């Protein structure tokens with residue numbers, strides 16, 4: 001049987017590279033002028049293999065751009081106090097403009113207390129309530145990495161958002177919730193689904209753009225979307241064989257959608273690129289002084 005393959009594959013790697021390369025001139029000019037490179041502190045607690053991969057990818061991307069990374073690896077049994085002490089030191093360290101705390105943290109750690117201890121200026125993941133509040137009000141802030149990456153990937157593929165119906169499956173504070181706000185400010189009508197949503201397919205079937213960010217392997221199937229929909233797969237799930245699987249059934253959807261992101265190689269690389277953008281924005285603000293805090297926006 002002939003399979004329809006007219007769908008556009010929204011590949012993240014080339015777009016992420018484009019975004020990263022746009023930062024190079026600012027970094028080089030900044031180093032030439034001040035003698036200081038942007039600095040990103042990366043805190044990894046424990047030995048979760050997936051987290052180790054994410055951290056490595058982020059550090060590699062930073063190194064390629066001339067961003068200095070400060071690696072802090074802590075044992076899984078680190079105390080809350082020790083972690084908060086480290087965050088305090090990083091907040092005070094002038095060589096560091098961005099502080100990244102890789103999630104998840106071990107269960108005995110109060111995650112929110114640690115994340116919210118990062119000074120908002122250095123909060124390149126955009127988890128701090130001050131930054132999230134600014135995002136919610138659209139009054140100028142850094143953009144959270146994964147949601148920012150989703151929007152950038154769509155925009156740079158000329159996918160229209162203004163006036164569209166967007167359904168997001170998954171309402172986490174890291175992905176679905178901030179993404180819903182960002183789509184709203186792009187002029188979309190947004191529906192945010194979560195575990196208590198009674199009929200997800202009834203909603204996704206009406207959407208122009210469906211974002212799957214729920215953490216359930218191959219959840220979204222062709223019968224849940226309308227012909228020609230755009231599908232963004234944020235999911236990163238590891239099968240028992242170690243293979244990475246998204247939240248969308250790519251093979252099932254490909255014949256019905258107009259565009260779809262692959263996993264891996266879709267949203268993942270965009271997340272890393274957006275972290276670089278936020279680090280450079282923080283560097284401009286804290287070191288170069290050419291970005292006042294009220295203008296802490298990206299890619300404008």
Ligand code: NAD
Nearest residue numbers: 146170171172175194195213214215234235236267268271
């Ligand atoms: P989470 O577990 O914090 O939140 C999941 C959300 O999905 C919740 O709101 C929950 O209510 C909802 N949900 C779960 N099952 C559902 C169902 N059957 N129907 C409707 N809603 C349901 O997850 P998260 O941290 O937001 O991550 C989601 C996925 O995205 C995971 O696979 C994660 O690995 C991936 N992720 C990818 C990136 C990236 O860079 N690509 C970044 C962050 C997270």
